[in-house]
Amino acid sequence: MDYMEGFRCFTWSKSHFPEPHRMVQELKEDGFKTVVIIDPGIKIDHDYWVYQEGIKNDYFCRRADGPLYKGTVWPGLCHFPDYTREEVRTWWAGLFKGLIQETGVKGVWNDMNEPAVFEIGTFPNDVRHHYDGDPGSHRKAHNIYGMQMARATYEGVKNFSYPDRPFTITRSGYAGVQRFASGWTGDNIASWDHLWLANIQCQRLSISGMSFIGSDIGGFIKSPDGELYIRWLQLGIFHPFCRTHSSGDHGDQEPWSFGEPYTALARKFIELRYQLLPYMYSTFWQYTTQGTPMLRPLAFVDQTDPDCYHRMAEFCLGDNLLVCPITQPGVDGRILYLPQGNWYNFWTGLMEAGKREVWADAPLDKVPMFIKAGAVVPFYPVQQYVGELAAPQVALHVYYNQGTCVSELYEDGGEGYGYTEGNFLHKVFRTEGSLTLFTLTQERKGDGQDGYRYYAIFIHGLQTHTAKIIVDEQEVTWENVAATNLIFVSVPNDFTLLQVIPSPIV
Template identity: 55%
Template sequence: MITNTELEYKGDLYPTKIIAFEHEVDSICFHTDNSVILKVTVLRDSLIRFRFTTKGYFSNDFSYAVDKSHSHGYNFLEVSEVEDYYQIKTSKVQCRIQKIDMRLSIYDLDENIILEDELGFHWEESYEYGGNIVKMSKASKDGECFYGLGDKATQLNLKGKRLENFATDQYAFQKDQEPLYKVVPFYIGLQNKKSYGIFFDNTFRTYFDFCHERRNVTSFWAEGGEMNYYFIYGPQMQDVVTTYTDLTGKPELPPLWALGYHQCKWSYYPESNLKEVAAKFRQLKIPCDALYLDIDYMEGFRCFTWNKDYFPDPKRMVAELAEDGFKTVVIIDPGIKIDKEYAIYKEALEKDFFCKRADGPYMKGKVWPGECNFPDYTNPAVREWWAGLFKELISEIGVKGVWNDMNEPAVMEVPNKTFPMDVRHDYDGNPCSHRKAHNIYGTQMARATYHGVKRFAYPKRPFVITRSAYAGAQRYTSSWTGDNVATWEHLWIANIQVQRMSISGMGFTGSDIGGFAEQPSGELYARWIQLGVFHPFCRTHSSGDHGDQEPWAFDDEVINITRKFVNLRYQLLPYLYTMFWQYIEEGIPMLKPLVYYDQDDIQTHYRNDEFVFGNQILVCPILEPNSVGRRMYIPRGSWYNYWTNEEVKGGKEIWVDTKFDQIPLFVKAGAIIPKYPVQQYVGELDFDELTLDIYYKAGKEKSVVYEDAQDGYDYKKGRYSFLSFQTTGKEKELIIQLHKEGKYDTNYSKYKINLIGLPFKVNTIEIDNVEVSFDRNTLEREGYLIVDKEFTSLHITGE
């Protein structure tokens, strides 16, 4: 056994014997004889926070990540003391804290161990910076798997990996490269069919080791700050993810157009070039809702300015694009050019809003405009000022969305690619160095941008996208996975990154379709668009220096594939919008890795490629060139091949044949998939019917459809439509029951019902217990019925 003396000799310090404790409402504090305090706070029966301090007191409790409105309150809390340990018991778990050394273990109510300390909390004094390097190590059992941590370019299961969290501008990053642009210090453990989560809310540079250094030990540590983590008990992964997402917050609904297809390049200019791109989309009938302007739209890369040579009348141009259904999104970076003639710079200087070095001068760094100063977005006054700067762009010119880039923060021509670590920040009244503020700088910029766009877009909804983010950024912004590369490996990476972001609370994410750096082949671009339309954020983006990457940069076959899949996305918009509603209402991730979908099936634990889009569509991208099919795993249950309507029983790996214009897509038996007609942009068409694809299943299945005005805030006043369908399939019967909620009346009056996989020939149809006549020829030949939307029960019987 290692003694405390030996460990101290190695440089690490540990809590010693507990000498006192006090219990106050939902918190219990334990004190050791070497001045360590552990504060345990029971937020919910399955959500417990652990805070350690070695100073004998706690610093101000402040977090940018935790949503102040998160739900908390427990059913049961009991604190007891036995000979060797203290026990904290809730209605879900029991936590034991050893008296001799403060190590803790967490059990379920049946005495099964969920998580236990190995060395537990320990620390090392940081003589270079002051404060502590804080460390935690947990015992890991054989067969335990680990998921989460947000944006990582590695396999979905993190077992055996060591990862680093430090927001970094990693242009053209590679597989397994660390660190990347985003910091989400949250992981999910799965062992013995039980799931738990750990959220280490510490904004310093952090590390996670999942049995990499030592086979049965998982550890996490930070270069400063507090050992402050939340334990979340499942036992289902769904419970862990929804609790974490509730803790760190959920976004508002985006406008529906933001879920359409977006086109971007570095850079579209002058105006005639942008107009050509817009015209080509409409000419080729490839739907598109948003066009982006990169840094070249500005005058000398100065934020909130326009290059009048390229864009002489931005308001007119934005209005003309809007008439054709295009929303304009513009880039805004944090670097403000040092230029005494530049109004934004002058105002920030006068108000003392720029970040400063430790000994007083403003932090100066090179980005696109040359020498820049940088606003301190951790200062509420700076955020308020920044929000106000969007008035002209949004309410006067008519820009519909803002794209924040370079906000890791990225600085050029310096070895560490970012601010010096001695830069000072306000941190909302908790002054600190850049070591602490670095990882949340991008999120606070996106937050200020969001409040500005929201203020001036009102009564419409805002759209903001950011490259860098910390846990909780999803409350303000969508994101993308950064500067990827046009390679097949990066297609594989993109698939995993977006799945991982989805179960890490940040659902509204996508990748640069086709790759940002280098030039994709037509085949790679086609395969990427086939994946990208199943990501919540869907945008083609390229660096432009290698040629064009619009769909028409490739041959007719690729153009046709792009059109086919973008059309499919636009048909599925009500399904995608419903996914988003469930994400913001219940914290349910929009994309579900197979392990999330069915954690009890051990076959899912190491699957990377397949995922469930929403609740009922299984997607598996083609990730290799010249493929005419692939092996894939079908989760348990019955599924229909989307292209052939052939039913497949799951729980096994199968070979799926595909053509170049297809990828393996399957729909869960019993599902009702809502579809709109294809539109060139959201809101282009008025239509009188909603298509419902109904996939027969013996037994029961529930499906839901959420709709509202597609923009604005009336949905918060109850003006939405929420349809709950229950299908019940029998040998010669199909019953569809419909329950409606909400005060929004949809434009359409009918459902076009496609019956798929019906095992009998239809004999009679009853609507609300009244037999109705139907077009037997159309039903037998085309497989569909037209039904008034006001029904509550549809009863189909067979011969």
């Protein structure tokens, strides 16, 4: 909020940010996408244009006996728009033209929209709301106020971002808010208890329909030490909304703020998130088209296994990736439960049978992380920001299993609405394994174009030595990367059938 002129929403500080358009464009050239914060509190200031419009059109909330409600937030005394009125939402949406269309801001972060005020925490119960023609008190409207603000913000950002897609964040919401915004779990504390809580909250929000969720990595209030920060980052990189955020009152809290070895560890896990982006994007596509949560507690993964019902720490991101964060200080591993099937330890490459507890080594440079056997997991090369590599080649990490497994990779422009006209690629990979043959097939749907010509394929866990690999009836060269159970082969992006032929048993 420090970018504003005296905390007045939709303004820029003339002294601190005299050329906002130039600043935002220069940040864009360096790979940064600017997101600004907006609150519902409109400062009572007769020279402030947003206040003037709200007063002129009677857009602000009133008390039961008639006067406009006044509450104190960061600007001082404020009035608050009644977002439960359609005409107020339309007005609010139009206010974003300057920030989005003219200045070039890429997204908006709605804060304090529970709504929050300093006097008593939120509005008094007698504050009245239009409620889209079914008037009521704040007792009725409180839970939907923040969602209606997010809705109005979304409409404004969407209108003025076109032809790009909108990006919004909200601190408050209600059932259905996932249509309008991403979110985070609010003002947490830099403690191990709140790291544990962040894991549970995000899982439960995800299965409640709000998958685009995360927490303030490291804690908003107080300061973490290096160990707590890294362990929190190891959880946060698997959350769809991934952000370090703090109040700023307790010292720096950037990935490089804690010195070595923590800076190198932070870099390692941030880079891992960038590598996993095609997998996460595909999981996001599944969520938006099929309604499947991105973060899945074990009880969701296997509802037939009673041992999954009471496990809270473990969760799956999408179909094929299982994570169990470390939420205690000074430990170098933990016991976790693997659901049915076989699972590969991401760090060691060793396969573990499911439906049982296992021990996972996890010194500070590792987080317990397992890949479902049979899965195909796409990886990007490391990049410093999304879009740095115009067409990053995709590596496919393929995990051997006996039996059949289906995985998906969804790709589109990442921005814009071309996908609505067929400009996307939906790739379905099927693995099938036995002791005598392992196959990988690809089915491609959509009219999009690959930005790369080849897949770099890594096949993990083969049970026998490989004699040859055949791709679409042509034998190809391959490499043994590290051991007999990990091989590498480069194949055309439009291949349909890859066969791994094992060596004869002597």
